Amino acid sequence: MAITAALVKELREQTGVGMMDCKKALNETNGDLEAAVDWLRTKGLAKAAKKAGRVAAEGLVGVVTSGTKGAVVEVNSETDFVARNDEFQGLVKDIATVALEEGENVEKLAAASYPGKSHTIAEEVTNAVAKIGENMTLRRSATVSVDEGIVCSYVHNAVVDDLGAIGILVGLKTSGKTDGLENVGRQLAMHIAATNPLAIAPEGLDQDVVDRERAVFAEQAAGSGKPAEIVEKMVEGRMRKYYEEVCLLSQTFVIDGETKIADVLKNAEKEAGAPIELVEFVRFAIGEGIEKEESDFAAEVAAAAGN
Template sequence: MAITAAMVKELREMSGAGMMDAKKALVENDGNMDAAIDWLRTKGLAKAAKKSDRVAAEGLVGVAVDGGRGVAIEINSETDFVAKNEDFQSLVREVAKVALQTGESIEVVKAADLNGDTVENVINGAIARIGENMTFRRMHLLEGETVVTYVHNAAAEGMGKIGVLVALNGPADKAQEIGKQFAMHIAATAPMSLSEATMDKDVVERELQVQTAKALEENATAAKPKPEQVIHNNIIPGRMKKFLAENTLLGQAFVINPDVTVEQAAKDAGVEITGFARVAVGEGVEKKEEDFAAEVAKTLAG
């Protein structure tokens, strides 16, 4: 029986399976829609797709490094319980290794080979086995003369709730030693950028507008208002300097020695920080909150 695009589209909508999987299911079952759905279910593909609307905001960040190249990936799950599952941890570890070797983008990694299958299919297989939605959400690659990694709240070696990469130039032994301290610093302080030069211009402009409006309003209600020139030439620039110092890695006070900035600590160690990445599980994911009664009502209504 000839398989048409309309048939593939219908099966995709009914099962949530991918286009190629839907087409293969129809071919294997001579166009029989019900049999194709059962085929997808037996392969775990329909089951995975049905879970795709559930929020995956837990999971793990996995890191891997090889000399001057490092990667941090985030694979999400629905519950923290799954993050403790050895099967899931193995998945994170293996995908991180593939990403380190082939990772130009998430799409490239998803299509890459992992034990004879694509990474995307391996993840779908894990969804079927473990029974929770999972999402390969983010990936950061970093290169430098030396790349150091750090994992906070580690669940297993090379993976945890926060993963950090730091790229440094300079003597490898010094870079490794202090690089670990810088990575821990980044995990704790979550800087927005490496330096003022690399910070998003829109973020800086928005902060400038906020600080300008705030300073002018405070001055308007002050018992002894300052000259407007003082506001614009001293107070606002001072506040912006403080904002940049607190939110750029090189400008922050080093947590190990708050008397010096991170930039100065790097210089004192004879190294230069050229880049970093910090990935925290579930960062930016909006979790759906439903009480138990609402969840029961929703189930009964369905």
């Protein structure tokens, strides 16, 4: 496979490694970007790949909660100016409200009736496109619910209440009092916004991700020249540290910088008067994973000038 400058640039943006090392990694892996990231990591040149690609799409994430249930939706637009548009904000709020009842299936949500109108949400989005003048997409939806307890939310970089750049839902299951639990849930949601954990606990991690990390650590440790039993202990130690970094319950609470999240829940149980289980969380960041087509602004200006 031909190693293009664009591919080298993309690898450099993901890893922060120099261009020559990125080119060498791509040559060694026949242009496989993911394998090249791992190759650089085994050489000690790069940390883990960024979890998301370049964030490109604009728009808003909206959340809504009601007792034991919550919903979060992402509606994309072409520019961030639309996020300041009152009509667009109203659209996202209404869609999130409907999602609370309709659930996380986007096709079903799009086909649901729009509040106060005789047409569907999909048709209302189309109407908004014609009125506002930008392409818009209902990209995704998710819900969190608990049998008993409370679902809490937080929106980071909010433009108005419950609408912003990052939306989080946290489901706390308990048979105890929930009066004081909303603040704890909101703080946990703020923590999730900051740390972006991959799972609540190690057993919730994707096995392919775990296997990939273990393989990288194993190759790194094997290069130490130490005996096999020592290498195995080194790998297990690095895996434990990895779990602490990416699993919510073992992370250090960003609010106080010292308490583990599992202990935050234990402390909250005293006020609730019953065990508390963090059963689920959802984190939506606007445009995550969507690739944006980059343009050369200088070239555009030159072209417009007829050069």
